[in-house]
Amino acid sequence: MRNIEEIEGGKVVGSAKIRKNRREEGFYIQDLSVDENQRRRGIATRLLKKIREMITGTISLEVDETNEAAVSLYNQNGFVIEETVNAKNGKNYLRMKNKN
Numbered sequence: 189m190r191n192i193e194e195i196e197g198g199k200v201v202g203s204a205k206i207r208k209n210r211r212e213e214g215f216y217i218q219d220l221s222v223d224e225n226q227r228r229r230g231i232a233t234r235l236l237k238k239i240r241e242m243i244t245g246t247i248s249l250e251v252d253e254t255n256e257a258a259v260s261l262y263n264q265n266g267f268v269i270e271e272t273v274n275a276k277n278g279k280n281y282l283r284m285k286n287k288n
């Protein structure tokens with residue numbers, strides 16, 4: 189597990205964790221989040237770019253299908269839906285993937 193950060197003015201304004209994928213070459217992204225007061229300024233987009241430059245192979249993630257901000261962020265950054273997962277908590281998650 190590795191933590192990736194975006195820093196502005198000495199403060200962490202966004203971060204994500206990446207974890208190696210055991211099933212194929214590539215990584216999972218987890219817990220991508222941007223400071224509430226700094227959203228819609230391209231910080232998450234920068235984090236995704238940084239992650240893409242760091243690794244080879246696929247980047248996979250799961251996102252709550254009702255999380256419109258995150259789903260559009262991923263769509264805009266080249267992620268495609270692989271499948272919908274019905275979780276036990278009644279929510280649907282989209283499994284998305286981006287190929288380098």
Ligand SMILES: CC(C)(COP(=O)(O)OP(=O)(O)OC[C@H]1O[C@@H](n2cnc3c(N)ncnc32)[C@H](O)[C@@H]1OP(=O)(O)O)[C@@H](O)C(=O)NCCC(=O)NCCS
Nearest residue numbers: 220221222227228229230231232233251257258260261264
């Ligand atoms: C999802 C999240 C990480 C986006 O971070 P961000 O830095 O604001 O994203 P960006 O500024 O890079 O946005 C890039 C694109 O994503 C889409 N997007 C981002 N926020 C959006 C919103 N609230 N509504 C609709 N689309 C949105 C837009 O297409 C946007 O491009 P635009 O601003 O040119 O229209 C942020 O809203 C967040 O931290 N949310 C809470 C945590 C979370 O849900 N994480 C995802 C877990 S899978």
